[in-house]
Amino acid sequence: MSKYKELLRVILAISIIIVGITHFSSPDTYVKIVPPQLPYPWELVYISGVFEVLGGIGLLVPNVSQFSAWGLIALFIAVFPANINMAVNHIHLDNIPDSPWFQVVRLPFQAVLIAWAWWYTKPSDPRQQAAIINLEEADL
Template sequence: MTNRKETLRGVLAVSMVIVGVLHFSVPTPFVKIVPAVLPAPLALVYISGFFEVLGGIGLLIPGVSRAAAWGLILLYIAVFPANINMAVNQIKLEGIPDSPILPWARLPLQAVLIAWAWWYTRPSDKARQASIINE
């Protein structure tokens, strides 16, 4: 189980870094789904991107990985309104198939991401933990 858990830690970490970088390199789709009631959509996209990168990297640093996992959980909760906005208002994004079901299918994915990050809030065997540094 530990090897699979640590492989999946790496998958989540790399995924978060990639998505976070996309917030900076291609912010328009992310800005488009920010609910209109929130101020400064571009700034919010950059802030969430920053914390996605930080959380992804943090998952791979044993001394802060548990805090990073909790931070990612909070981030997934914070960005959930954008996913709801996308589904409710049927916001179409370039490069994503035009399906009325797809935005709604994304909503439960947030629970999966929360559960995945929560898995790393538990103590890990630091000798076996996927890491980018040696402690």
Template sequence: MSRKRGIDSMMGRIILAVGFVLAGCVHLIAPQVYLKIVPPYLPAHLSIVYISGVAEILGGLGLLVASTRQAAAWGLIALLIAVLPANIYMATAHLDAPGIMGQSWAQWLRVPLQLPLIYWAWLYTRTR
């Protein structure tokens, strides 16, 4: 792997990791933001929000450590798939949300955005 490609890969991994860690922190600091998007058919909404937040933090941190990178990337892929119902519920129920996320088009945009995030995490499932 060329030096530039390695730096690009490292920067992408750091950006993805920081994004997940920050999102996970918001789950823990302001769970009410996420509580309303947990589909009503699921139990223990607060626990789900906290567990997904911790999973995001651990997955993000795991991307930064060579020995855990591959497992963390697969874990984040599983998490992104697991939260897809919340994104679909948010879009179909047209939930009231602050700012741009209160717009129906923005809520629908979250659904297909899972795919590039899954692909981005998948890039780090391969050993180098």
């Protein structure tokens, strides 16, 4: 695997761990953007924080990195309604730009995060990738 891909794995992992930790250090920030239709906003913030930290750590552990990448994809999809709620209702968060431009850019960025995590759902070892391809061909 390229050094570039590995560097980006570490950047994603550390970034998501930091964001996860902020769910505990500043939960009220995240509670503000939980859609009002969802019950237990505080609990949802803490649960998503736990999964962000675990997903980030797991992305760094070779034996579980693929599983963690899939988990992060699910998490990025699960929290998307909060991003929509923030944009649609123009919810201001401290230390985050409050311009309509930022709100518009922030939503498609979730797709970038999903694609970034998806990159790590494939085996890192070319031999392992070849074995998967051979198994898929055998099923045909």
